[in-house]
Amino acid sequence: MQNMGGEQVTEAVAHAVSALAVGTGRDWAGTKAGGLEWSCRSTAQHVAGTLIAYAGRLATGARQRVSFDTVLLDEADNTAVLDVLTTAGALLAAAVATAPREARAFHAAPFGSASREGFAAMGVTEVLLHTYDIATGLGVPYEPPAELCGGVLERIFPHVRPGHAPWPTLRWATGRGDLPGRAPLTDWYWSNDLxxxxxxxxxxxxxxxxxxxxxxxxxxxxxxxxxxxxxxxxxxxxxxxxxxxxxxxxxxxxxxxxxxxxxxxxxxxxxxxxxxxxxxxxxxxxxxxxxxxxxxxxxxxxxxxxxxxxxxxxxxxxxxxxxxxxxxxxxxxxxxxxxxxxxxxxxxxxxxxxxxxxxxx
CATH class of the missing domain: 3.40.630.30 (Gcn5-related N-acetyltransferase (GNAT))
Structure with missing residues (x-):
């Protein structure tokens, strides 16, 4: 069984940063991220803030929502934005790696809590999907490792029938693409273990x-x-x-x-x-x-x-x-x-x- 832990968070972030680095010379603040209403810059900020929030919840065993406001300074260029994303990924990876197996912390969807593996899977999913959104907006190629996509599908998308190709299946399961033989989704969710x-x-x-x-x-x-x-x-x-x-x-x-x-x-x-x-x-x-x-x-x-x-x-x-x-x-x-x-x-x-x-x- 493939692990879903700190190493996978690090891998997902590193792959994302490598893919987006070719687009650092473009206008992230003025370009929408794929089908989102957010700009590419604000989407990257959202991912970093989410990873930090996940790390904080898991590290403290929070029993209620703990929110963080990640602010990018105006003078931070796109390369600095990727540095922030790398830092946020490192914080979540460390929290996952050091949390005991039985540790759980608050996450609303759908049963009120998640384990260290759940937080790793959610963090990886945030990185994969929003990197795709940003890359689509910037017009740069991006396809994450199939093993990472399959790992999150098997952990926090247990209600989704697996497909032959994990990445197109994950995109379909999150309303970001079509999949032959399946109706398009306009509403989607992930599911941590009960x-x-x-x-x-x-x-x-x-x-x-x-x-x-x-x-x-x-x-x-x-x-x-x-x-x-x-x-x-x-x-x-x-x-x-x-x-x-x-x-x-x-x-x-x-x-x-x-x-x-x-x-x-x-x-x-x-x-x-x-x-x-x-x-x-x-x-x-x-x-x-x-x-x-x-x-x-x-x-x-x-x-x-x-x-x-x-x-x-x-x-x-x-x-x-x-x-x-x-x-x-x-x-x-x-x-x-x-x-x-x-x-x-x-x-x-x-x-x-x-x-x-x-x-x-």
């Missing part, structure tokens, strides 16, 4: 990039306890890796919705991942949504699954589009039945061999 707190745990949303790594035998970027993640037992039981592979398939099909995907259960005491839990997809037309879960063998018997299921099902049941949260379990799996019961679910009549448990929304 984190749901539980008693002594956090349920951390799995990105498509992490899902691919887990399915391939990697860690997904999580620090697992010794015998995790759970691999499943027998032909009919899916463990974390199989579930991650299934989530990855929905992403590649363009049907993945991050809030209805997969979460890894992380202990607050040591940051270790102990299991996985999530939904089998968004609610159906009747407002029914199914949950599933597993734990690494050495993590069982500590109440982790019960506490996590209470938090996840409560989050789902509180939504207007959910009428019922339900889970199915094999009749012989008494441990899973106990988890459902302790989490507030009630067994109801079911067709077939599986036991059915429901929690009203």
């Amino acid at each position: 984190v749901i707190p539980a008693d002594g745990l956090t349920l951390q949303g799995v990105t498509p990039a992490a899902a691919a790594d887990l399915a391939a035998g990697g860690s997904g970027g999580f620090h697992w306890i010794g015998n995790g993640p759970y691999e499943g037992e027998g032909a009919g039981e899916a463990g974390t890796r199989v579930a991650a592979g299934m989530m990855r398939q929905t992403y590649e099909a363009g049907t993945h919705r991050p809030e209805w995907g997969m979460f890894v259960l992380v202990r607050a005491e040591d940051g270790r991942a102990v299991g996985a839990m999530g939904f089998h997809g968004p609610p159906d037309d009747e407002g029914r949504v199914e949950v599933g879960y597993d734990l690494a063998a050495s993590a069982r018997g500590n109440g982790y699954a019960t506490r996590a299921l209470r938090a996840l099902s409560s989050w789902a049941a509180a939504r207007d589009d959910v009428r019922t949260v339900f889970g199915k379990t094999d009749p012989a799996n008494t441990a899973s039945q106990a988890v459902l019961t302790r989490a507030g679910f009630t067994r109801v009549p079911a067709e077939g061999d599986l036991h059915l448990y429901e929690l009203p929304g």
